[in-house]
Amino acid sequence: MENFHLTMPTDIYFGKDSIKKITKGLNQYKKILLVAGSGSIKKNGVYEKVTQQLDSMKVKWVELWGVVPNPDIEKVREGIKLIKENDLQFILAVGGGSVIDTAKAIATGFYYEKDPWELFYDERKVQKALPIGVVLTLPATGSETNGNSVISNRETREKLAIHNDILRPRFAILDPQFTYTLPPIQTAAGSADILAHIFEQYFSNSKAYMIDRISESIMKTVIKYTPIALEEPENYEARSELMYASTLALNGLLSSGKISDWATHAMEHEVSATHDITHGVGLAILFPSWMKHCYSDERAGKYLDYAKNVWDISEKDPFNAAMMAIESTSKFFKDIGLPSSFTELKIEQNYVNIWTDSIVKRRKSIGSFKVLFEQDIKSIYQSAF
């Protein structure tokens, strides 16, 4: 086990009608910025529930609407302006990962004297942040309790991330009922995103028995409950398990004592920078291809664990077991309604070179489970068509 530091300070209020706990979370803050997406929270009643609570607490708020998937730095700039103009003290994100990530970038960008995009070129500049709270409506990114923010810049065609514990939200309201109205593709892409986060930490050369078994437990949960949530959108049990899985998949727990990989995420970020596809969809397409590429005798033990403990594959030959497990992974993504290749998304093959060039011009290699160089990256992109 590698040395590690871990803290999970977010106050999680989980369950039916947990929105009422927002009074505990907001505590003394009386002037806040409410950040939201394109309006689905008005349709499903979440906006009303949140603002009723704010009203009852005599909290004043300013609203920032229009955060899009693969959220843009422009919206961050807009948010910082609103905070300064209105002298706000707290940011409440009501939505999924894009909304939360935008809130985090605003929170730290507020204290940075220059343009906030500079923080994404050098995350050491992230030093201070306004407090943030979250009302989650889409289980996927884990952003509700972690310190990560991923923002895109459509002008420079970049998608970059910052990480810092000071960006961890003060509280997260997790009411599984708020996810009943999610479109099936969002439920499915969210689950792919959760699994992808686990893969990035699970497929590692670090030895960490307990954390590996816990990772498998969360993978099994997502695999079991995603089809149920798709079949019965108002199944509380399924929605609860998926919501809590998203949180535990990326709050620091699963990487404790381990060196994580994150090559596939780096590769997906290139794809969504050029094509604005849903993050989880890109990951679901890339991961089986990455898994195949990384297989080798010395890494076979990990694949055997994955096959046996996640997919109940009893095959003893490591290579066969690995291929069966990868096949099960692909089939799972397909069965929940996700595309299996970039070809299906009508992306042209010449992007293999564009994406690869964009990665290698900044970094010589990516990943750690297997260190990937230019040819590896190309080959993984290629076989995802």
Added chain:
Amino acid sequence: MENFHLTMPTDIYFGKDSIKKITKGLNQYKKILLVAGSGSIKKNGVYEKVTQQLDSMKVKWVELWGVVPNPDIEKVREGIKLIKENDLQFILAVGGGSVIDTAKAIATGFYYEKDPWELFYDERKVQKALPIGVVLTLPATGSETNGNSVISNRETREKLAIHNDILRPRFAILDPQFTYTLPPIQTAAGSADILAHIFEQYFSNSKAYMIDRISESIMKTVIKYTPIALEEPENYEARSELMYASTLALNGLLSSGKISDWATHAMEHEVSATHDITHGVGLAILFPSWMKHCYSDERAGKYLDYAKNVWDISEKDPFNAAMMAIESTSKFFKDIGLPSSFTELKIEQNYVNIWTDSIVKRRKSIGSFKVLFEQDIKSIYQSAF
């Protein structure tokens, strides 16, 4: 899944030489109380490592030695006096659960104007606490990151607990190397304690698929690594897995969304109040007896999961599988060197009535997986002889 609140704010610094991170943990505190046990930390070098760090930070400290297993309220009173006399700001616990629990009771007792034992009669009186830090030397109670403190009163022959998130330590230094010199019985009793904490939360009627699988993962970890740590006391991997298991077993994670039981702990507290036995030893004796007593058709599913997922028992008949799993549990405790009955400890049978009376005079029933009344409690005690 039941509604829940969860926060895990303790800064965990895990790994080799993590003692150096004490500088981050202590931050601005310059006058502290160092709480310790009977002196083993002087023999194994931990005391020297800690005080070297304190010296290098120019921290002044006062020492409170002599915390015993089943720590007594008298030592808490002594600590509060030292803090007041010396105007200290922070409490550093260097030791196992007893030392940490004493530190917590001092931390909140300091702010309580009357005798601190009153807090244990009514934990709602726990309102404020001094900040605490931990250097862990014995993985067992999980006290290093949770908000629990269990204190005995030898005068009134009571053992009572308080729980509050404000008692969660600010930081916990977890260096597995600090457990290399533990006597085998303490390693074994610590592991029994960890398993017992998981049992209390796992055997529940609440449905929580993911948390149940995670619980099984941690149980498997303890079962796998305890014999290795006993065989090779300086096996870093085994010591790491056990140390992290103790933390995750009782930091709130495994009870999220579940109603916990805690009947067996209530029963063990009676035993150690009259006989001062090691907590983990008492739990290892009582749990198999409790498991047998609670078996019924409607609870059979839980036992089947336990048998299959923890002990790899493929038996399909629920009753047989349950009995085999309980037998495996007893055998495990025996194999790691723990006594199997109160008779082995030379405790006399008439205590069955004394313990039972002491419980039922305060509470009509205990537990929730199966609610236990006077006759149930007697019967479980009885079959543990």
